[in-house]
Amino acid sequence: MRLNESVVISAPKQAVWDYASNLDNFPHFMSGITRWEVDGERRSGLGARRRMLIRAGSAEVGGLIEIVEWDEPDDLAWSSVTGVDQRGRLRLRDAGAASTRIELRYQYGVAGAGLAGWISEHVAARTISGHLRRSLQQLKRLVEHEKLRVEAELATKSR
Amino acid sequence: MADQGSLAQASVNGGSEHAAANGAEPPITERIRFDHLADRVGQATGQAVRLAQDVAGDVVGRVGRSLQRRLTADLDDRDPDYIRENLSLSWLVASLWYRAEVRNLGNIPERGRVLLVGNHTGGNLSPETIIFTLAFSTYFGVERRYHQLAHNLVLASPLGPFLRRFGTVAASHSNARKALEADAAVLVFPGGDWEVHRPSWQSSRIDFAGRKGFVRLALEEDAPIVPVVTIGGQETALWLDRGAWLASLLRLDKTMRLKVLPILVAPPWGLTIGDFLPRIPLPAKMTTEVLPAIDVRERFGPEPDADVVYEYVTGQMQATLDGLAAERRFPVIG
Numbered sequence: 349m350r351l352n353e354s355v356v357i358s359a360p361k362q363a364v365w366d367y368a369s370n371l372d373n374f375p376h377f378m379s380g381i382t383r384w385e386v387d388g389e390r391r392s393g394l395g396a397r398r399r400m401l402i403r404a405g406s407a408e409v410g411g412l413i414e415i416v417e418w419d420e421p422d423d424l425a426w427s428s429v430t431g432v433d434q435r436g437r438l439r440l441r442d443a444g445a446a447s448t449r450i451e452l453r454y455q456y457g458v459a460g461a462g463l464a465g466w467i468s469e470h471v472a473a474r475t476i477s478g479h480l481r482r483s484l485q486q487l488k489r490l491v492e493h494e495k496l497r498v499e500a501e502l503a504t505k506s507r
Numbered sequence: 508m509a510d511q512g513s514l515a516q517a518s519v520n521g522g523s524e525h526a527a528a529n530g531a532e533p534p535i536t537e538r539i540r541f542d543h544l545a546d547r548v549g550q551a552t553g554q555a556v557r558l559a560q561d562v563a564g565d566v567v568g569r570v571g572r573s574l575q576r577r578l579t580a581d582l583d584d585r586d587p588d589y590i591r592e593n594l595s596l597s598w599l600v601a602s603l604w605y606r607a608e609v610r611n612l613g614n615i616p617e618r619g620r621v622l623l624v625g626n627h628t629g630g631n632l633s634p635e636t637i638i639f640t641l642a643f644s645t646y647f648g649v650e651r652r653y654h655q656l657a658h659n660l661v662l663a664s665p666l667g668p669f670l671r672r673f674g675t676v677a678a679s680h681s682n683a684r685k686a687l688e689a690d691a692a693v694l695v696f697p698g699g700d701w702e703v704h705r706p707s708w709q710s711s712r713i714d715f716a717g718r719k720g721f722v723r724l725a726l727e728e729d730a731p732i733v734p735v736v737t738i739g740g741q742e743t744a745l746w747l748d749r750g751a752w753l754a755s756l757l758r759l760d761k762t763m764r765l766k767v768l769p770i771l772v773a774p775p776w777g778l779t780i781g782d783f784l785p786r787i788p789l790p791a792k793m794t795t796e797v798l799p800a801i802d803v804r805e806r807f808g809p810e811p812d813a814d815v816v817y818e819y820v821t822g823q824m825q826a827t828l829d830g831l832a833a834e835r836r837f838p839v840i841g
Contacts, residue, residue: 406642471599
């Protein structure tokens with residue numbers, strides 16, 4: 349199952365990237381995450397691994413994920429190593445003056461699960477889609493708030 | 508035994524009817540013929556008996572070996588790939604039918620052996636086993652070894668092979684030890700068939716019937732105890748009575764290790780004795796709560812009293828179950 353949500357954030361692409369690509373910030377904006385732990389030496393960048401779980405229905409699903417694409421400031425993608433098959437991508441593109449369009453793509457499923465797998469993917473889609481939408485809204489709030497805070501701080505200093 | 512030559516000779520010398528009609532001693536050739544026939548009949552009978560014994564022995568042997576295999580803990584029967592592929596089905600059942608909720612899985616130690624002690628609910632269908640297996644496998648990954656113990660009859664049922672691939676082994680002390688020695692998380696239900704068929708109005712009662720084997724197991728294998736408390740299973744049908752008296756009357760306790768023969772009302776059969784027929788469980792909301800791990804020696808000293816540990820664990824579980832019961836507003840709905 350492939351899901352896709354997007355939002356326009358009133359901040360430059362680099363500012364959005366700086367916030368969203370910090371993996372320690374993920375629990376602050378990713379909705380439904382119940383577990384987000386560092387696994388291994390790398391905390392960030394290509395090859396960083398996290399144990400991630402999302403509440404969906406009666407279970408917390410997820411597993412070990414690895415950052416497989418790190419193309420600053422445009423694309424960040426992860427893929428599952430263990431657990432439910434999943435692949436996610438944050439795609440940042442310019443959207444006019446000092447605005448960024450950020451897209452969150454998420455693919456999930458269980459290979460070999462047959463009809464039950466197909467049904468469960470579709471049943472879970474509503475919940476997962478809601479998580480993605482809320483995640484982007486939360487990211488927008490956090491980045492725009494951060495931008496306002498930095499601007500206010502700079503204005504104070506310049507006086 | 509007469510050979511072919513003497514048989515031919517007896518035939519040539521006349522029939523037995525003649526001797527019998529005269530009432531006289533049959534001639535020597537007649538006696539040889541009788542002896543020969545008797546030998547042949549005896550031989551054939553012997554062969555038939557041996558054949559029957561061989562066939563019966565073979566059948567009994569096969570059944571015995573099959574049962575033995577079903578009831579012996581072969582931990583390698585657990586198949587992580589199979590579990591992973593079937594999690595979707597478990598997820599659908601748990602999420603849509605039982606609206607299941609499993610809380611505080613983080614209380615389970617991250618790695619190593621652990622003895623999960625649960626209260627048993629919901630009759631032979633026991634939905635919490637499906638729900639907890641799903642929750643454990645998605646939380647820790649199917650790669651972490653997890654086994655649960657089940658009654659012999661459950662494993663001998665047509666569901667047996669399916670359950671074995673999910674890591675279920677026959678309930679016995681030795682099987683549980685074997686699983687813990689493999690550093691698995693092992694889910695046991697000390698209350699067993701006694702607790703799982705308790706009347707529905709005793710839904711919020713922990714009843715291990717004084718079985719303290721789990722305490723001994725935890726001490727022998729130096730495994731922390733993690734209590735797992737579930738409510739809702741006893742609302743998936745209406746249990747009227749355990750039927751312990753009926754099981755005793757029919758000697759099922761002696762012949763099949765069945766201490767109960769429950770009397771329940773369940774769709775589609777209505778009033779049912781025993782819980783052997785496939786039935787449709789009511790979609791009761793199931794809630795499970797995992798309690799903090801108990802390191803028995805750390806808490807009770809190097810040589811703990813099993814009675815004290817038993818009282819502590821069941822007391823903790825009862826308090827949690829009381830809390831879960833207080834959260835429920837209506838039966839089945841939750």
